[in-house]
Amino acid sequence: MSSERAVAINAVLKASQLCQQVFRHLIDGETITKSDRTPVTVADLGAQAVVNEILHNSFPDDVIIGEEDSKILRGEDGKQLREKVLSLANTVLDTPLDDEKLLEAIDRGSHPGGTQGRMWTLDPIDGTEGFIRGDQFAVCLALIIDGHVQLGVMGCPNFPVDHKTPEGEKGCLFVAVKGQGSFQRKFTSAEETQIRMTDISSPSDASFCESVVASHSSHEDSAKIAALLGVTKPAIRMDSQCKYCSVARGDADIYLRLTRGDYLENIWDHASGSLLIQEAGGIVSDIYSKPLDFSLGRKLDNNKGVIVAHPKIHSQVIDAVQKVSLNK
Ligand SMILES: Nc1ncnc2c1ncn2[C@@H]1O[C@H](COP(=O)(O)O)[C@@H](OP(=O)(O)O)[C@H]1O
Ligand SMILES: [Mg+2]
Ligand SMILES: [Mg+2]
Ligand SMILES: [Mg+2]
Numbered sequence: 001m002s003s004e005r006a007v008a009i010n011a012v013l014k015a016s017q018l019c020q021q022v023f024r025h026l027i028d029g030e031t032i033t034k035s036d037r038t039p040v041t042v043a044d045l046g047a048q049a050v051v052n053e054i055l056h057n058s059f060p061d062d063v064i065i066g067e068e069d070s071k072i073l074r075g076e077d078g079k080q081l082r083e084k085v086l087s088l089a090n091t092v093l094d095t096p097l098d099d100e101k102l103l104e105a106i107d108r109g110s111h112p113g114g115t116q117g118r119m120w121t122l123d124p125i126d127g128t129e130g131f132i133r134g135d136q137f138a139v140c141l142a143l144i145i146d147g148h149v150q151l152g153v154m155g156c157p158n159f160p161v162d163h164k165t166p167e168g169e170k171g172c173l174f175v176a177v178k179g180q181g182s183f184q185r186k187f188t189s190a191e192e193t194q195i196r197m198t199d200i201s202s203p204s205d206a207s208f209c210e211s212v213v214a215s216h217s218s219h220e221d222s223a224k225i226a227a228l229l230g231v232t233k234p235a236i237r238m239d240s241q242c243k244y245c246s247v248a249r250g251d252a253d254i255y256l257r258l259t260r261g262d263y264l265e266n267i268w269d270h271a272s273g274s275l276l277i278q279e280a281g282g283i284v285s286d287i288y289s290k291p292l293d294f295s296l297g298r299k300l301d302n303n304k305g306v307i308v309a310h311p312k313i314h315s316q317v318i319d320a321v322q323k324v325s326l327n328k
Contacts, residue, residue, distance in 0.1 A: 001151055001177050003058070008141050008153040009175060011054040013187070014092040015047035015139045016155035016171075019125060022046070022088060023134070023157075030084065031132060032072055039128050042081060044068055046088035047124035047139055049105040053093060055120055056108060062143075065298055066109020066122040067268050073103060113267060113297040119144050121294075123268035127240025129213060134158070136242040142271035147295025150178045152272030156242050161186050163251040174245050176272070176279040182248050197282045198250035203313045203320075204230030206253035209246055212237045217305075218258045221324055225256060228320040244273030247308055248280035254317055255308035258287065264299040270306060283314040287321050 022030070022043035030042045048068045055064060073082040082099060089105075090096040097105060109122055123140040131137035136158050143151040154174045161169045171187030174195075183192040200206055208231060211217040222235060236252050246252045259265060274284040274292055285291055286303035293302045309317045 001180075004143055004151055005153075005175065005177060007054065007058045008143070008151060009173065011051040012139050012141050012153045012155040013173065014054065015050045015124060016157050016173075016187070018046050018050055018088055018092050019043045019131065019137070019139065020157050021091065023131065026132070030081075032081075039132060040068060040072075041125070041128060041132065042084050042088060043131065044125045044128060045070070045073065045081075045085045045106060048109055048122060049085065049089045049097065049102050050092055051122050051124060051139070051141060052108045053089075053097065053101075053105040056105070059118075062118045062120055063111040064109045064120045064122060065111045065113045065267060066106075066124065067266065068106060068124060069110060070103040070106040073106070115147050115295045117146065121268040121271045123241075123266075126269060127242070130239025133239075135212070136239045138240045138242050138245070140241050140268060140272045142268075142275065144267075144271060144294050147293070148178070149271050149275040149294060152176045152275040154241055154245060154272050154276065155187075156240075156245060157187070159242050159245060163246070172245070174248070174272075174276055176276045178275065178279070180279070182276050182279040184245075184249060195249040195280050197248060197277070197280045197310050198253055199281075199312070200253050200310050201312050203254070203309075203316050204232070206231055206309075206313065207233040207236060208254035208256055209236040209238055209243045209252045210256050210258075211243075212239050215260065217256065218260060221258045222256045224324045225317070225320045228323055229317065241269070241273040244276050244308065247282065248276045253310065254313075255306065256317075256321075257306035258321075259305040264301060265303065265306070266299055267294050267297075270300065277308050281310070282308055283311050284308050285314070285318070287318070289315070289318045
């Protein structure tokens with residue numbers, strides 16, 4: 001797994017660099033609303049092209065399940081955006097792409113997923129809404145083999161190196177390999193530090209995090225669950241899989257994702273984060289305590305919501321979730 005680890009780190013760092021450049025100059029017309037009414041920017045598309053291109057050059061036989069596709073960049077209508085995304089991708093790639101190769105690279109992420117074989121899953125920007133606001137977002141890449149996540153890498157450009165000094169240095173990379181632990185490094189150095197969740201025995205001492213966007217996870221329900229658990233600290237609201245990073249390194253203790261209605265979560269929204277937690281000593285399940293099943297395609301078809309906690313308190317958190325009748 002060492003060459004996969006190195007290639008994934010390089011790809012995520014390059015894509016993170018691209019996102020940082022865009023953020024400094026994001027202008028009107030570079031954020032588009034997709035058909036499901038969620039946003040996508042030139043940075044999401046550029047980052048997907050960069051990561052897919054780097055993965056394909058190193059592992060040509062592996063398939064990729066990525067969030068984005070090239071539809072809005074095609075034809076005469078897509079020309080202006082396409083040129084922008086191409087020039088962005090080429091600022092970080094060693095070998096420049098042309099128009100056709102750019103579209104091909106992005107669309108290499110269209111694999112349907114499944115039970116067998118080696119597949120990468122990519123969220124080029126997780127937390128696009130956070131990215132647009134200037135808050136947290138993450139470039140998230142994971143390698144799934146025969147349905148199980150074996151490697152997860154996350155680049156978090158706005159994430160403080162030390163949560164106690166939120167205005168200090170920002171930019172963290174997180175990496176986990178199955179059976180080898182979870183690690184953090186700064187964007188500015190290759191030195192890695194192992195991270196662990198906080199060893200906590202009572203949920204009342206816990207702090208919990210959740211989505212900023214209430215339509216992704218009910219804030220009302222989480223408040224009821226927190227009250228049942230005796231949690232007194234206020235909810236930490238944060239976009240993206242940075243929530244998994246916060247819990248994995250002990251800044252927070254519980255992550256509640258109380259998905260509404262019949263929404264199905266995407267595998268790229270949870271693959272890298274879930275391994276980071278497991279390798280840092282935590283449990284990741286859905287709201288019914290079932291493990292997340294990454295082998296069913298592009299979505300977590302058999303799961304609802306996500307609950308992350310230390311093994312000593314996970315079952316108490318699940319009990320509290322079950323006592324609250326969740327909002328639809
Ligand atoms: N109704 C919904 N319920 C739960 N998650 C949703 C959702 N609509 C979109 N999402 C997902 O929530 C992700 C962001 O999660 P969070 O709220 O934790 O920041 C989005 O990732 P992208 O930003 O990559 O599109 C998107 O995939
Ligand atoms: Mg999206
Ligand atoms: Mg996402
Ligand atoms: Mg995304």
